[in-house]
Amino acid sequence: MDGARALKLLTLHREVLVERVRNTQCVLDNLQNQGFICTEDLEIIQHTNTRTQQVRKILELVQSKGEEACAYFIHILHEAYDAYIDLRPWFQSIQYEPADSVRALPVINTDPISRYSEKLRQELGRDTRFLTSYAQREETLLEDLYTNTQMELLNDRGESLGYLECVEDILGEQGVFNKEAETIFITGDAGVGKSVLLQKLQNLWSKRELNTGAKFFFKFRCRMFSTFKDTDEISVKDLIFKHNCYPDLDPDNEVFGYILRFPETVLFTFDGYDEIQMDFDTENVPEVVSPEEKTHPLLVLMNLLSGKLLKGSRKILTARTGTEVQSRIIGKKVVLRGFSPDHLKSYLALHFPTNEHREVVSVQLDANPHLCGLCSIPLFSWIIFKSFKHLQSVYDNFELPESCITLTNVFLLLSEVFLGHITKRPGLLKRSTRCTSDTFKSGLKMLSAFAKLALLGMEKGSFICSQEEVTSCGLSEDSLQIGFLRPVSHYDACGGAATFEFLHVTLQAFLTAFSLVLDSEVSPEEILKFFAKCEYKKSSRFSCVSCLCTPSRARDTDPFMTNEHFQFTNLFLCGLLSKPNAALLEHLVPPLDLKKKRRALKSYLSSSVRIHLRGLPRYPSTDIQGSKVHVMPNFLWILRCIFETHSEDVARLTAKGISADYIKLAYCNIYSADCSALNFVLHHHRKSLGVDLDNNNISDYGVKQLVPSFSKMTVVRFCVNQLTDSSIEVLSRELIRYKIVRVLGLYKNHITDAGAKLVAQIIEECPHIMTVKMGCNHITAVGGRFLAEAIKKSKSIFDVGMWGNSIGDEGAEAFAEALKNHPKLTNLSLSANGISSEGGRSLARALKENSSLHIFWLIQNSISDDAASELQEALRRNTALTHLILIDNKLSARGAQMLAEGLANNTSIKEIK
Numbered sequence: 001m002d003g004a005r006a007l008k009l010l011t012l013h014r015e016v017l018v019e020r021v022r023n024t025q026c027v028l029d030n031l032q033n034q035g036f037i038c039t040e041d042l043e044i045i046q047h048t049n050t051r052t053q054q055v056r057k058i059l060e061l062v063q064s065k066g067e068e069a070c071a072y073f074i075h076i077l078h079e080a081y082d083a084y085i086d087l088r089p090w091f092q093s094i095q096y097e098p099a100d101s102v103r104a105l106p107v108i109n110t111d112p113i114s115r116y117s118e119k120l121r122q123e124l125g126r127d128t129r130f131l132t133s134y135a136q137r138e139e140t141l142l143e144d145l146y147t148n149t150q151m152e153l154l155n156d157r158g159e160s161l162g163y164l165e166c167v168e169d170i171l172g173e174q175g176v177f178n179k180e181a182e183t184i185f186i187t188g189d190a191g192v193g194k195s196v197l198l199q200k201l202q203n204l205w206s207k208r209e210l211n212t213g214a215k216f217f218f219k220f221r222c223r224m225f226s227t228f229k230d231t232d233e234i235s236v237k238d239l240i241f242k243h244n245c246y247p248d249l250d251p252d253n254e255v256f257g258y259i260l261r262f263p264e265t266v267l268f269t270f271d272g273y274d275e276i277q278m279d280f281d282t283e284n285v286p287e288v289v290s291p292e293e294k295t296h297p298l299l300v301l302m303n304l305l306s307g308k309l310l311k312g313s314r315k316i317l318t319a320r321t322g323t324e325v326q327s328r329i330i331g332k333k334v335v336l337r338g339f340s341p342d343h344l345k346s347y348l349a350l351h352f353p354t355n356e357h358r359e360v361v362s363v364q365l366d367a368n369p370h371l372c373g374l375c376s377i378p379l380f381s382w383i384i385f386k387s388f389k390h391l392q393s394v395y396d397n398f399e400l401p402e403s404c405i406t407l408t409n410v411f412l413l414l415s416e417v418f419l420g421h422i423t424k425r426p427g428l429l430k431r432s433t434r435c436t437s438d439t440f441k442s443g444l445k446m447l448s449a450f451a452k453l454a455l456l457g458m459e460k461g462s463f464i465c466s467q468e469e470v471t472s473c474g475l476s477e478d479s480l481q482i483g484f485l486r487p488v489s490h491y492d493a494c495g496g497a498a499t500f501e502f503l504h505v506t507l508q509a510f511l512t513a514f515s516l517v518l519d520s521e522v523s524p525e526e527i528l529k530f531f532a533k534c535e536y537k538k539s540s541r542f543s544c545v546s547c548l549c550t551p552s553r554a555r556d557t558d559p560f561m562t563n564e565h566f567q568f569t570n571l572f573l574c575g576l577l578s579k580p581n582a583a584l585l586e587h588l589v590p591p592l593d594l595k596k597k598r599r600a601l602k603s604y605l606s607s608s609v610r611i612h613l614r615g616l617p618r619y620p621s622t623d624i625q626g627s628k629v630h631v632m633p634n635f636l637w638i639l640r641c642i643f644e645t646h647s648e649d650v651a652r653l654t655a656k657g658i659s660a661d662y663i664k665l666a667y668c669n670i671y672s673a674d675c676s677a678l679n680f681v682l683h684h685h686r687k688s689l690g691v692d693l694d695n696n697n698i699s700d701y702g703v704k705q706l707v708p709s710f711s712k713m714t715v716v717r718f719c720v721n722q723l724t725d726s727s728i729e730v731l732s733r734e735l736i737r738y739k740i741v742r743v744l745g746l747y748k749n750h751i752t753d754a755g756a757k758l759v760a761q762i763i764e765e766c767p768h769i770m771t772v773k774m775g776c777n778h779i780t781a782v783g784g785r786f787l788a789e790a791i792k793k794s795k796s797i798f799d800v801g802m803w804g805n806s807i808g809d810e811g812a813e814a815f816a817e818a819l820k821n822h823p824k825l826t827n828l829s830l831s832a833n834g835i836s837s838e839g840g841r842s843l844a845r846a847l848k849e850n851s852s853l854h855i856f857w858l859i860q861n862s863i864s865d866d867a868a869s870e871l872q873e874a875l876r877r878n879t880a881l882t883h884l885i886l887i888d889n890k891l892s893a894r895g896a897q898m899l900a901e902g903l904a905n906n907t908s909i910k911e912i913k
């Protein structure tokens with residue numbers, strides 16, 4: 001842009017500039033620095049009363065100074081980005097491109113607020129560029145590896161509200177159930193990607209790519225709050241400026257003043273609420289409302305989260321699944337569910353962009369649903385892919401273990417890679433034989449040292465280790481390069497001397513378990529000490545909801561932490577002491593010691609399974625005859641441990657202990673890899689069994705892992721589990737093979753017409769099928785017709801749920817055919833299916849010829865008065881129907897009147913809505 005155009009623009013766009021230039025000081029500072037104005041000019045302008053008058057004066061002045069001054073003036077507005085953020089659209093509209101002469105002139109942003117914002121962006125940009133990687137030398141750009149994960153929205157009762165499309169939507173309105181609360185709560189299992197998701201948000205903000213009005217973004221790790229002493233006191237101002245980012249050159253305290261005036265421009269992220277370790281009564285938090293008041297840092301956090309401090313600021317809080325947070329402070333809840341199969345494919349492609357190894361891994365994944373299940377957790381996926389890549393580069397023919405790989409195997413693989421760094425002989429060609437035991441033997445000293453450090457931390461409930469602790473375990477500076485540990489950044493640990501943490505808390509748990517196994521001074525009984533921290537306390541009442549909101553943790557620990565790190569330690573202990581891993585462990589531990597420890601563990605597991613199962617509440621089942629048992633959340637960890645031990649004896653004992661006819665595992669946070677563990681036990685079950693896995697995250701991989709158990713399953717409830725038609729293929733093959741299924745629950749999955757056709761086959765082929773729930777899938781008239789035809793033929797089916805599909809009038813027509821003279825059908829829901837009066841009439845006509853249906857749901861369709869006379873007639877004739885539910889249709893008072901007349905002679909109907 002040349003000077004002449006600049007001069008013209010200042011006249012033409014004068015009003016826009018007067019309106020949007022809010023900070024005059026920065027303009028004046030720069031104009032003066034470059035000699036375009038002098039002190040007298042400044043004084044004249046500063047004597048003007050209002051900001052708009054000042055801007056008008058500046059414009060006049062600049063124009064009087066000539067074209068170059070005008071060009072530089074515009075350039076200041078462009079370069080001091082945040083100070084003139086409101087002018088960005090204007091710059092776009094004029095397609096601003098500075099002339100070289102102007103570009104050469106420096107611009108200093110002297111606006112403290114935008115300068116602080118810029119400083120935050122730079123720091124966040126720098127801190128979030130890389131993903132944690134193996135060794136410090138080997139960093140990966142976040143951009144190169146970040147892959148979307150599944151982000152499920154839940155309401156305040158823990159029910160699914162669907163999925164978010166992209167990271168930015170986290171801050172959007174979708175899914176907000178409490179408008180008064182300002183905290184967005186993100187939960188998920190260990191390693192599912194909560195921290196990385198925050199990192200992505202922070203990184204986007206630092207690049208101005210996050211669509212939010214936030215001028216300031218403060219990130220904290222919650223564990224920082226545990227590093228303060230009981231007597232420490234800070235204010236919210238200290239928290240922001242001393243423990244996050246200091247505003248330079250702000251003598252008049254303008255930044256904080258601005259934050260107080262416009263708290264809605266502030267975004268906080270607090271990562272890992274579960275990592276706070278403090279004895280603290282979260283129910284009775286004293287109110288801190290003054291931003292200057294100094295109090296315990298944790299109180300500052302609590303008051304920020306509840307909106308008592310900096311009301312209007314936005315907060316994102318993350319925690320592991322099961323962490324309790326007062327519901328009144330949560331406005332929106334997001335649960336991370338890890339990689340979907342498509343996400344996993346993208347992630348694989350990022351790891352192996354051009355490599356032929358991608359194909360090899362892909363083939364191995366396809367053949368191994370359990371491995372895929374493990375890989376749905378990004379952390380495990382990362383370990384598996386990284387280890388694969390590394391071991392492939394060292395050995396000629398490395399392949400991932402074929403047999404059922406356990407989580408312990410995954411961490412053994414990672415350790416092998418780390419320890420391999422010590423024994424690496426530089427410059428050598430690829431080796432043809434991989435000898436895992438040799439690698440572990442050569443690295444044993446180092447492994448023991450890391451394991452000792454991990455145990456030390458676990459015993460005192462700490463995830464951060466000091467330099468002294470590192471040294472006391474015999475670890476040198478060099479050993480830190482291997483990859484088990486990484487330095488903690490100063491924000492996280494609150495400054496002070498260097499501190500370290502394990503790459504991930506699951507790795508610390510793995511090494512802790514290793515320590516218990518390796519150390520000959522730890523007796524067989526002592527290895528069980530962390531089980532005591534996880535035992536289910538009888539006193540805590542169980543309800544289904546408690547699976548959602550009560551952490552599976554020992555009540556006598558502090559109120560924040562989950563006990564997951566102990567659960568993982570126990571799990572790895574089971575894995576390390578398993579028979580299949582004995583071959584390796586015997587190189588590291590005297591076989592007799594190993595045997596004793598294994599025996600102690602097995603005996604503990606057997607008795608605790610027995611006690612657990614005996615204490616479970618039983619209820620009569622409504623789905624099938626017999627009793628139903630609700631498992632406790634801890635049962636999932638028991639299952640996982642049994643699977644890691646690979647002990648058929650314990651599995652058999654557990655299966656025997658499930659003496660009920662129906663086991664309910666709904667809302668237990670079961671993910672796909674857990675299905676291997678469940679299957680490991682269930683396939684030993686002698687009798688048939690109903691299995692309710694509703695509201696988990698088993699996905700298609702999970703269904704594949706359950707194949708051996710379908711021969712036993714009379715109830716298959718897999719509602720709300722992310723299943724696609726590929727699961728239905730497996731189900732139809734297996735259920736038709738055994739023909740014992742009675743109840744098939746599949747609502748809220750991703751089933752299309754192809755899946756519906758397969759379900760129709762199940763209905764036709766399985767003579768005992770009574771209930772089929774297919775609601776909220778993607779079934780149209782095509783699938784509806786298949787299902788209706790199968791239902792028509794079935795002599796056993798009596799309960800069909802099809803709500804929330806889109807079968808329309810054509811589908812309704814097919815269901816009408818099925819209804820006519822059906823011998824059994826008692827309960828049918830065709831709600832929310834886009835059925836109009838045409839479909840309504842067909843259904844009404846069919847009702848005349850039906851004498852089985854008791855309850856008919858037709859909520860949220862478009863049935864209008866046109867169908868009323870047919871319905872009236874149906875009501876006159878039908879003598880079986882007890883409930884007809886027509887809420888949210890298009891019936892007017894006249895239509896309702898006609899229905900009422902139809903009811904006049906009907907003796908069966910109890911309710912019509």
Ligand SMILES: Nc1ncnc2c1ncn2[C@@H]1O[C@H](COP(=O)(O)OP(=O)(O)OP(=O)(O)O)[C@@H](O)[C@H]1O
Nearest residue numbers: 132145146147190191192193194195196378379382
């Ligand atoms: N979206 C993602 N894209 C790529 N990699 C990811 C993603 N999410 C997580 N990862 C990988 O998984 C690792 C663990 O993720 P992260 O630390 O975010 O888990 P987390 O849920 O915060 O676990 P924890 O609760 O134990 O702190 C990361 O270091 C990264 O390698």
